[in-house]
Amino acid sequence: MFASLPAAFLMMLLLAGTSATAQTCPPPGEAEGRCIELTAEGTNEVPEVQISPGQPTTFRFDSDVRAGGMTLENREHFEVAPGRRLLTLEPSEKMRGAKSSMVTVCFADDAVPACANFRLVVHPAIGERQVEIFRHPRSVDSVQAELRKTREENSDLRAEIQRLHAERDRPEGLIGLFASGMVGEAGIPSQTITKRITKRESNTLRPRTVTTFRAPGRVAIELWLENPDAVKSWTPQGAVLVGPRGEVLDATFWPAEPIPSGEERRVWLEVMAPDARTEGTFTLKLWEADGQRTFVIGNVTFPALTVGLGL
Template sequence: MFALSPAAFLMLLLAGTSVTAQTCPPPGEAEGRCIELTADGTNEVSEVQISPGQPTTFSFDSDVRADEMTLENRERFKVAPGKRLITLEPSERMRGEKPSTLTVCFADDAAPACVTFRLVVHPAIGERRVELFRQPRPMESVQAELKKSYEENARLRAEIQRMRAEQDRPDGLTGLYSSGMMGETGIPCSRVDFVLRPRAALSPQRVITCRSPGRMLVRVDLRNPDGAAPWTAQGAKLVGVKGEELEGSVWPPGPALPGELFILYIEVRAEGVQTTGPFVLKLWEVDGPRIITLGNVTFPALAERPGL
């Protein structure tokens, strides 16, 4: 016997007259989360992460009885039911709540008849789309996924080349200048008149933003209240005016101790970002519900390349 490469296997699959197997795309190639539901998996419960104020859409490949679905704490959700799409948006009252369950049954008589999801509340990040496959996908779907895999491979190759190029540069000011991140005008920074959203876990004292080609940096000076538990940042993101999200890396890992001033840096890759803001900055802690949300976070424009 000889082994087929993934590409060769897909080509053979495309050459057939029909698609008989039900599978999700390979990891990283699906838009959002993908779940396969088989007849012998009737009692399986899939965990889905939701977040207050962020809609999560469930997409089914066959009709469902959306008007008969069972949703715990339904009064705390905005629900948009449909034949193949169900969108849930948790309210702020769900923040810090225990997981809820969602059960949806299909309109036909095929097995399995229903599917159950365990909805876990996260203070800042929710899954935006969950696709559920219950029947074999059509040939057009396989062809589209094959095309998408080629595009994803091309993107990954470009990312590897970029990382290798960065490794070949020296550290320090020489590396910054040679990479194009700093020029004769330097890296502009400015102090921000931020807006603190309600229920902030820590008290921000000062926010400074900096910008260079392809990068944005936020410095946040935080004070943890006296008597509060230590606070350690797990992640951060910037949300633009059109809903675009930019994930950020956080340094240092912490923690912010009670009563102490703690300086946190959030760096975001911003290739192709054509605006200086305003953004909403969200910070959340490790294994806890305490979140910090800052509005009106703006960045200075680049002197040599305005508008970036």
């Protein structure tokens, strides 16, 4: 399995694996939340953790935290729930648009590193829900799992390259839509959900019409949005769909142009994901270029694919 790895590197991994007794971070993509490893060699590194106003972020440590050993910048703007191995931080609305803050946590034992620093970066709409903190090197089992994951990812990448080559050889325009299987005789299913969506009082845009679409492996949303601000235009910067279990799907949007004051514009969003991942009820989050204003709607659903869709 490790024939291509240098023997010295393998020996180092094996020695590390025999001495490590605590948990280790799973390979990327297999953990439900964020995972950070702390080592004596990396004491000068300050990991960034993304937080968002009104959304709690929980740090879960594999070692006891010293009581009173936490310092937090701008603490008056946070709800803080400390524990023996848990620390939950919920920033208030006063942190929206603020600069990053530092939090320092010190541990109850004499192990190294004695303390850990994290930079809390404020995002207007998305905060990390859970962050696992481990204070030891990774074991050989973790390396083997990561290598297996890497082989799987390489296989997926090769398949994606083959798909892109195949798409490059297809015609464009309407013929290309039929050739790709996105459109069949029944067309692309759509539904208008304007009357069903839920809206936040803090929204700085007004939804006039919301229509959702589905094609194999992707969904789209057509939004007609009004900017009621009498002075300032509204320029979208990013968008995501948040699923019923908290999963986040990145969305592309078009056009990336300002919505002028008092005017209405159409914005398209698209998500590339397997059909099973876009089933259920979602929350759409769209945020502005300077991070001060957001647009959030809930109860977003997508139509089912028509049987026999595509060629």
